[in-house]
Amino acid sequence: MKSSSFKNPLLPYVLLIPTFLILVVFLFYPAFETFRLSLFKVHPYSGAERFAGFYNFKKIFTNPEYLSSFWRSLVFAVTVVIIGLMFSLFVAVLLNQKARGMKLYRSFLIWPYALSPAIAGALFNFLFNPANGLIGYFTGVRTWLTDSSTAMFIIIIAAVWKNLGYNIVFYLTALRNVPTSALEAAAIDGAGPVRRFFSITFTYLSPITFFLMVMNTTYAYFACFGLIDVLTEGGPAGSTQILIYQLYKDFFVHSKIGYAAAESLILFLLVVGITMLQFQTTEKKVHYQ
Amino acid sequence: MIQTRFQTIRLHTLLILAVLIICLPVILAIIISTQSEAQVLSYPPRLIPGSSTIDNYNKAWRTVNLGRLMFNSGVIAISVTIGKVILSLLSAFAFTHFEFKGKQFFFFLILVTLLLPVPVRIVALFDVVRGFGWIDSYAGLIIPFWASATGTFLFIQRFKTVPVELIDASRMDGCRPMQYFFRILLPLTKSTIGALCVIEFIYIWNQYLWPLMATNSDSMRVVQIGIKMLMNSESSNNWGVIMAGVVISMLPPLLLFFVLQDSFMKGFALQSEK
Structure with a gap:
């Protein structure tokens, strides 16, 4: 850091207090608590907790619905x-x-x-809707969103489309x-x-590509919720349920608290994995300066 | 490198094609938002503006109380943005201009927050917010989002580029830290603040999952949920009204984006250097 800095024993802590107050109450504590709950069975109404070990995880990994959603x-x-980055780089x-x-x-x-992803969802819902969607008219196929083998394809196109602007900005800056x-x-x-x-x-471009890979992966895993909720609600027949x-659904609709907490922990491990991957690759391979 | 005439034409053709791919869904939405139900359903599809513009926008506005939802989204996005800017300016100032015990550790903690997006902690976050009695209130949609790793890193990058001589000179003049912060550092950081404002306003305006869970009365809903409400309440073929709602709800972030585009691009350049 800088050789020249202010000498003041207390002020830096005072400056950090507001941020850390928020972090502790709304980030660290809830994260910790969510991970703790993943080891408990929680009653949906009374909130009574009973330690259950890895019960929730066992249930998750033997649930075919969850496993197929995972893949x-x-x-x-x-x-x-892949599609998003290739197209954005080209542009x-x-x-x-x-x-x-x-x-x-x-x-x-x-x-x-x-x-927003929700707006992208509404736009693509119109384009592909079975009654009078334009794509249906021009392709002669009207079942894009109602057929479980093509619905995912539409979600992918909509998700890529929505994030093109973001990716193009970063690639353009890097190219310059x-x-x-x-x-x-x-x-x-x-x-x-x-x-x-x-x-x-x-x-x-490889450092920015790795950065964008991480950002787009988290976008696909998390931010696309709104898109899917507006476009397919996870259907048809669960074929777009990520x-x-x-x-x-497990947490908010079915109130399976411990089970949902365990799902959160798995998502957290995925985020950690992706981030580690980024740090590793950016440190080892892409040193050019 | 010299371009031939052919290359220039090819370049423009490809760019126009890309613009079309990116803009077409929205152009269509605008066209459809002017059409009556019958015009939307006409066969073959009608790709020119229709005669129902005012009716559609009026209906979209009233059906889901869009004015109220826009107001909510605006209050939330602005309050979160202001809070984030202030808190991350302060913490970036602490990290760049002071030596103190545990600095590395605190910085590490801020880094860790990147691993904790809302879905990862949603189960207990919901409990915490409910514990404060903040479900279905502005507080529950605003305060949990005030801390920002993105903002802190962005300002640290910016502060690092401020010449060291400035701080030395102001210390010689007997300038106290906070005086230096307000008089010298802040004016130099304007465009970065602008960039963070665009990024955060758009991010919060477009949020979906948390507002869906943390609100339950129609008067506390935000505009993104309004789109879904509109789709559910309109008969499935009345796309004119739905698209009118879509067009209204995307205007505020778009306006902000176009107005502050240049400082936004600068901020983005900084962001990718972290």
Whole structure:
């Protein structure tokens, strides 16, 4: 940190008090308490607790509905990340060229950032609805959202679409930081534009790509709740029910408190895993400076 | 690098195509929001504005009391944003301008919060908020969100770029820490504050799961839930009214986004450096 700092024994703590008050009451304590409850059976009305060991976890991992939701979430997240990042990178590369009207293009490409997942859900619900959805009209298929083999596909498209603006902004910023000297040197060595992109630009983009992979994964796992609630409510026949929707139903609709707490703990472990993965990869592979 | 005419045309074609893919769902929503029920159902689909604009917007506004929901979302988003900006400015100031015992540990704790999004602690958070009697109240939708790792990191990045000479000079002048904070640091941080405001306002305005669980009366609902309420209350074919509601509810964050776009881009650049 800075060599030059203020000398004041008390003030820094005073400055941190408001933040830590909120953190302790609304983050650390609830997290700890949720993890504790995962080991208990809790009565839905009286709130009476009985220690149950790993009972909730055993129930979760023998529940076929949960297991299929687990894999479904994984497939969902991976697909959203891959399609979303590829398309966004492509658009960002276009935006990074020098031509007229780029600022205008930029505005019109990143503004869906300001839209909510619920709004994306409503828009795609209209586009694909069985009665008079436009996509149904143009493709001749009207069952996109009512067929359990295609509904997930629509959720993925909607989720990718909604997050394009966010991803494009980050890729565009990163592309602008790629040193032109490296690209020019490669050009002199006879590397064509495609090779230049993959051998140089792509290397420089790897830290931001890992960052976006993490952000998009958590987006797919958590923020897409609103999208799914508006678009399919997890249906048809549970085919779009991802873990967060499962958690919502178990906790809020069915009041299975201990069970839901255990689901939360599993989600937490997933977040930890993803974050560790990011730290590992960013430390080992992507050192270029 | 020199572009040929062909390359320029190709570039513009691809960009326009991308703009279409991204904008088309919303353009359609705006068109549909002007059509009457019969026009929405016409076959083949009618892709030009209809004759029911005022009726639709009026109906959307009244059916789910959209004015009230917009007001709620606004109060919540603004209060959370202000609280987050203040709290993270203060903690970033502590981390960058002071040496104190346990600094590493406190910083680590802030880092840990990134691992604790709402769903991970929702079961007990709901209990805590209920314990305070905050279910179905503004407090329950505002106060739990005041602490922000994103904001703290963003301001730490910004403060680190302020030249050390400034702090030395102001100390020589006998400037006290908080005077330095208000007179020198804050004015230099304006555009970062602007960026955080956009990011947080949009984030809170668009929240769905927590407001769904922490409110239960219609007068305390937020606009995102209003979209679902509108879809449930309208007959499933009356898309004109639903899309009118959608258009209304996306206006505030969009306006903010376009007005503060430049400082938002700068803030984003900082954010990815963490």
